[in-house]
Amino acid sequence: MVRIAIVGYGNLGKACEKIACTQDGFQLVGIFTRREPSSMKSPFGTAFYKQSDIENFKGKIDVLALCTGSANDLTDLGMRCAASFNTVDSFDTHARMRDYVTEMQRITTENGNLSFIGIGWDPGLFSLMRAVFGGVLPDGVSQTFWGRGVSQGHSEAVRRIEGVVKGIQYTVPKQEALDAARSGKGAELTTRDKHLRECFVVAAEGADKAEIERKIVTMPNYFDEYDTVVHFITEEEFDRDHGAMPHGGFVLRSGEVNGAHHSLEFALKLESNPDFTASVLMAYAKANARLFAKGVRGAMTILDIPAIALTDEDRTDYIAHTL
Amino acid sequence: MVRIAIVGYGNLGKACEKIACTQDGFQLVGIFTRREPSSMKSPFGTAFYKQSDIENFKGKIDVLALCTGSANDLTDLGMRCAASFNTVDSFDTHARMRDYVTEMQRITTENGNLSFIGIGWDPGLFSLMRAVFGGVLPDGVSQTFWGRGVSQGHSEAVRRIEGVVKGIQYTVPKQEALDAARSGKGAELTTRDKHLRECFVVAAEGADKAEIERKIVTMPNYFDEYDTVVHFITEEEFDRDHGAMPHGGFVLRSGEVNGAHHSLEFALKLESNPDFTASVLMAYAKANARLFAKGVRGAMTILDIPAIALTDEDRTDYIAHTL
Numbered sequence: 001m002v003r004i005a006i007v008g009y010g011n012l013g014k015a016c017e018k019i020a021c022t023q024d025g026f027q028l029v030g031i032f033t034r035r036e037p038s039s040m041k042s043p044f045g046t047a048f049y050k051q052s053d054i055e056n057f058k059g060k061i062d063v064l065a066l067c068t069g070s071a072n073d074l075t076d077l078g079m080r081c082a083a084s085f086n087t088v089d090s091f092d093t094h095a096r097m098r099d100y101v102t103e104m105q106r107i108t109t110e111n112g113n114l115s116f117i118g119i120g121w122d123p124g125l126f127s128l129m130r131a132v133f134g135g136v137l138p139d140g141v142s143q144t145f146w147g148r149g150v151s152q153g154h155s156e157a158v159r160r161i162e163g164v165v166k167g168i169q170y171t172v173p174k175q176e177a178l179d180a181a182r183s184g185k186g187a188e189l190t191t192r193d194k195h196l197r198e199c200f201v202v203a204a205e206g207a208d209k210a211e212i213e214r215k216i217v218t219m220p221n222y223f224d225e226y227d228t229v230v231h232f233i234t235e236e237e238f239d240r241d242h243g244a245m246p247h248g249g250f251v252l253r254s255g256e257v258n259g260a261h262h263s264l265e266f267a268l269k270l271e272s273n274p275d276f277t278a279s280v281l282m283a284y285a286k287a288n289a290r291l292f293a294k295g296v297r298g299a300m301t302i303l304d305i306p307a308i309a310l311t312d313e314d315r316t317d318y319i320a321h322t323l
Numbered sequence: 324m325v326r327i328a329i330v331g332y333g334n335l336g337k338a339c340e341k342i343a344c345t346q347d348g349f350q351l352v353g354i355f356t357r358r359e360p361s362s363m364k365s366p367f368g369t370a371f372y373k374q375s376d377i378e379n380f381k382g383k384i385d386v387l388a389l390c391t392g393s394a395n396d397l398t399d400l401g402m403r404c405a406a407s408f409n410t411v412d413s414f415d416t417h418a419r420m421r422d423y424v425t426e427m428q429r430i431t432t433e434n435g436n437l438s439f440i441g442i443g444w445d446p447g448l449f450s451l452m453r454a455v456f457g458g459v460l461p462d463g464v465s466q467t468f469w470g471r472g473v474s475q476g477h478s479e480a481v482r483r484i485e486g487v488v489k490g491i492q493y494t495v496p497k498q499e500a501l502d503a504a505r506s507g508k509g510a511e512l513t514t515r516d517k518h519l520r521e522c523f524v525v526a527a528e529g530a531d532k533a534e535i536e537r538k539i540v541t542m543p544n545y546f547d548e549y550d551t552v553v554h555f556i557t558e559e560e561f562d563r564d565h566g567a568m569p570h571g572g573f574v575l576r577s578g579e580v581n582g583a584h585h586s587l588e589f590a591l592k593l594e595s596n597p598d599f600t601a602s603v604l605m606a607y608a609k610a611n612a613r614l615f616a617k618g619v620r621g622a623m624t625i626l627d628i629p630a631i632a633l634t635d636e637d638r639t640d641y642i643a644h645t646l
Binding site: 101138259306316318 | 338341342345346417420421424425441446448450451453454455457458459460461462567580581582583584585586587588589590591592593594595598599601602603606607610624625626627628629630631633634639640641642643645646
């Protein structure tokens with residue numbers, strides 16, 4: 001049994017809670033929140049605690065799953081918690097990964113803890129694929145495509161526009177770019193060339209739809225450099241068709257060995273992005289507890305963690321039926 | 324530079340030699356063979372040595388790539404070589420994996436060496452995918468499909484039939500089974516249900532083609548339990564269209580997290596099976612040398628080896644641009 005606790009109670013924290021309460025192998029110590037614990041309710045009757053009280057739980061938690069939202073919150077929280085706990089997080093701010101890994105390495109080493117960083121599907125499984133694909137096929141080109149899936153940041157940007165009642169944005173890989181990548185072409189394609197941004201919007205009564213559309217497609221950083229499609233729909237249609245958070249994507253590598261062509265492809269199709277991310281995070285939380293028990297310490301990414309850490313089975317049995 | 328030597332000079336050994344001679348980072352010490360070294364010729368001017376003299380090279384080789392053909396040869400060779408060298412092999416006899424790993428673990432530990440076992444694509448990359456997919460999506464079903472690709476064993480079985488001048492057999496995944504697996508169905512499908520066996524045969528002049536076909540499709544163990552298709556073609560067609568050794572396949576996993584459905588898929592398409600297998604083997608030969616230099620000893624499979632061992636780059640740099 002892994003004694004697990006969760007920090008943060010958004011989509012990801014809730015999904016982790018459900019896994020901890022319904023899958024074998026977890027004992028959920030509680031959820032730490034910045035909100036008032038007495039105001040919180042869980043369908044599983046989980047205990048809520050103040051995030052500021054977390055150090056009082058030192059020695060009572062095997063692994064902390066860090067599920068807070070923004071990048072700043074997460075790095076601050078990670079660096080604080082890694083001094084007292086083993087942690088897993090799905091930190092995904094590419095530009096700050098180097099600093100965060102370096103700092104977490106120092107903190108975990110000084111305190112004898114084990115932290116897993118960037119655990120999810122991208123970063124996470126996609127990173128693992130990029131590493132393995134690049135390693136075994138060095139003379140080649142890797143490409144990543146995302147979608148079809150909901151981008152939270154872009155959806156929020158759409159919803160901030162005046163006259164928008166409800167809005168959601170899907171990132172969609174362009175089929176022709178995917179086909180080019182699969183056949184080993186298109187190495188020069190940019191993220192923009194490879195993806196379409198598709199928006200579904202419920203406009204307020206009497207709102208100027210043409211103006212809403214213009215504001216979306218010309219929005220700097222978010223949409224202006226992409227091909228963007230805007231669909232206006234009714235609130236009923238929105239509620240019926242756009243309540244889920246699907247996502248997915250592809251990692252492709254295409255290259256040559258001794259003059260012969262080879263291609264590798266990893267494809268992910270997710271009905272619920274937060275539930276799948278939580279599943280990866282919780283699987284690696286168990287792996288964290290296993291490796292910690294074996295004496296492993298420090299800050300690790302999915303690239304550092306052997307796949308065999310994902311199982312409780314006897315090593316030889318597992319190899320015999322998996323290899 | 325990794326000082327590498329190759330044992331065996333069949334398709335796999337030749338492909339490893341070409342990689343060692345054309346890619347950066349290898350210094351090829353030589354090829355060990357059971358044939359008479361003076362009778363051997365290499366397009367790269369590689370030195371050949373008697374396999375029985377291999378122990379004389381102790382201390383002069385960083386990693387030995389074991390590329391002999393049959394399962395018996397390979398386990399005997401592995402257990403002998405692991406006493407004096409670090410080794411990598413693509414041992415693929417599922418039923419004997421447990422014993423081989425156990426024995427190699429004992430030998431490498433006693434002698435302070437590092438052996439990588441079952442390195443290729445199946446076992447190898449496919450094993451890694453089965454482990455990771457199963458780990459992150461525990462409530463699901465995994466399925467492996469092979470092909471379209473040449474099966475050496477089945478091709479040889481076809482060629483042993485009287486009246487067959489040339490013959491080749493392709494294992495072909497059935498599209499409907501693949502579609503069922505992708506949609507999370509077909510868990511009860513057997514290897515037979517999932518694959519078709521397609522043979523291309525050049526018959527001797529005057530041979531009874533109906534009798535050849537009957538002998539193929541009813542051959543016990545090889546074909547009788549499969550759907551088998553036999554095409555008779557001319558020798559010109561055979562030489563023009565069937566000289567390559569393509570292969571590939573799929574690892575699929577489909578399952579649920581918190582009631583939401585998710586699917587993961589790894590697909591491999593290889594123009595040349597031996598060249599790609601050699602590429603994987605040589606990439607892990609470099610990883611072997613890196614981990615050995617860090618003090619790692621024992622017998623490891625692809626499930627035990629972290630992906631980061633596949634690179635020479637500074638760890639933090641590599642994580643920063645790969646994660």
